[in-house]
Amino acid sequence: MNSSDISEYFCLLSGENPELALYELESIISSMDDLVQLVRIFDSRIVNIKLKETLLQNDERSILQKLIQRATMVHCCCKLLFQVEYKSSSTNEFNELVQSFDTNNLLDLEPTTTFCVRTRRIRNPVGILTKPQITQEITNYFGAAILKRFPNKKVDLEQPKEIYRVIVSKHGLWFGLHICESLRQAVRKRTVRDRPFFHPSSMNPILQRTLVNLTAIKEGQWLLDPFCGTGGALLEASRMGFRSVGIEIDRKIVWGAFRNLTSDKITFPLTNLIFGDAKHLGFRFGAISAVITDPPYGTAASTQGYDLNDLLIQFFIEIKSILSPNSRLVISIPSTVNLEEEAATILNASYRKFYQYVHRSLTRKILVFSLR
Numbered sequence: 001m002n003s004s005d006i007s008e009y010f011c012l013l014s015g016e017n018p019e020l021a022l023y024e025l026e027s028i029i030s031s032m033d034d035l036v037q038l039v040r041i042f043d044s045r046i047v048n049i050k051l052k053e054t055l056l057q058n059d060e061r062s063i064l065q066k067l068i069q070r071a072t073m074v075h076c077c078c079k080l081l082f083q084v085e086y087k088s089s090s091t092n093e094f095n096e097l098v099q100s101f102d103t104n105n106l107l108d109l110e111p112t113t114t115f116c117v118r119t120r121r122i123r124n125p126v127g128i129l130t131k132p133q134i135t136q137e138i139t140n141y142f143g144a145a146i147l148k149r150f151p152n153k154k155v156d157l158e159q160p161k162e163i164y165r166v167i168v169s170k171h172g173l174w175f176g177l178h179i180c181e182s183l184r185q186a187v188r189k190r191t192v193r194d195r196p197f198f199h200p201s202s203m204n205p206i207l208q209r210t211l212v213n214l215t216a217i218k219e220g221q222w223l224l225d226p227f228c229g230t231g232g233a234l235l236e237a238s239r240m241g242f243r244s245v246g247i248e249i250d251r252k253i254v255w256g257a258f259r260n261l262t263s264d265k266i267t268f269p270l271t272n273l274i275f276g277d278a279k280h281l282g283f284r285f286g287a288i289s290a291v292i293t294d295p296p297y298g299t300a301a302s303t304q305g306y307d308l309n310d311l312l313i314q315f316f317i318e319i320k321s322i323l324s325p326n327s328r329l330v331i332s333i334p335s336t337v338n339l340e341e342e343a344a345t346i347l348n349a350s351y352r353k354f355y356q357y358v359h360r361s362l363t364r365k366i367l368v369f370s371l372r
């Protein structure tokens with residue numbers, strides 16, 4: 001890495017399900033028309049990305065904000081200033097590698113503003129004895145390097161204008177200028193119990209938003225939630241600026257979803273709610289570009305007397321007649337339900353599968369079908 005590589009950034013993925021987190025990021029990137037390019041993934045959690053070369057610096061920032069603020073499973077994005085990798089190293093070698101940092105990489109930074117350095121160890125570097133001080137030592141080292149290059153900058157730990165981040169992982173160290181963080185914490189604070197209408201089958205907003213992202217939906221396209229329940233997916237889609245339509249078979253729940261949407265000041269031409277049946281959709285071919293489904297499992301939410309497999313197979317047959325090639329369908333079902341092969345055949349799709357532990361008696365299986 002040298003100072004001429006101006007457009008390289010790194011993102012830190014959340015540690016709770018890095019495989020799903022990476023696919024969420026890749027899906028959002030794929031919806032952004034080649035503006036962002038994924039360069040490399042390190043230790044399952046650090047992703048280096050590049051932006052299209054011709055972009056201006058201000059455009060770069062707004063594109064990164066768009067990308068990261070959509071994501072639910074990314075913590076932050078930083079401009080890459082320095083990176084070292086190690087397969088295995090002793091403490092001395094590790095220190096030498098870190099000290100190979102060239103302060104010339106700081107050339108185009110603001111010379112006088114306040115700053116702080118924050119270091120996060122996500123896994124212990126191989127071969128290094130885990131001293132608790134290592135984080136503090138690294139923070140001090142990079143802080144001193146910045147001050148050496150810009151003596152007029154001032155450290156401010158409370159409200160710095162610039163934050164520099166160091167990520168220390170098993171096989172590498174990244175140092176960069178913080179650009180933006182995801183809305184993960186804000187979305188986490190929105191709980192389903194705070195809505196005017198609550199139902200025990202409601203899905204948490206974080207996962208609901210992740211499912212929307214996994215569809216790789218683009219601006220202007222329509223998202224369908226055919227088993228929309230209390231409207232959680234519509235709320236998140238609307239917050240992200242997507243048009244959506246939800247279908248729900250239980251009249252009482254439709255009214256509940258309506259209350260949830262109106263209390264959130266959702267604009268109705270862009271967010272639609274239909275009292276209907278997911279087995280008989282009746283949209284025209286190509287009207288919908290992305291589908292997310294959180295179907296009833298027959299416990300908290302009723303399948304209306306249907307066997308879950310039969311209900312879903314009927315739904316897949318119906319939806320196939322609506323979705324055009326390259327659309328995605330994302331479904332969250334209990335891990336014990338095995339219908340991915342049959343669904344892939346009906347939909348003529350390839351698929352990716354992820355597992356997410358919820359509690360002792362429920363592990364979710366998230367399937368992402370990409371239609372051919």
Ligand SMILES: C[S@@+](CC[C@H](N)C(=O)[O-])C[C@H]1O[C@@H](n2cnc3c(N)ncnc32)[C@H](O)[C@@H]1O
Nearest residue numbers: 202203227229230232248249277278294296301
């Ligand atoms: C698991 S819940 C959805 C929860 C939703 N994601 C939320 O956050 O509120 C499944 C919903 O599907 C509805 N449902 C069941 N059969 C349906 C059908 N054939 N068509 C449409 N909705 C149906 C149920 O009434 C239930 O509200």
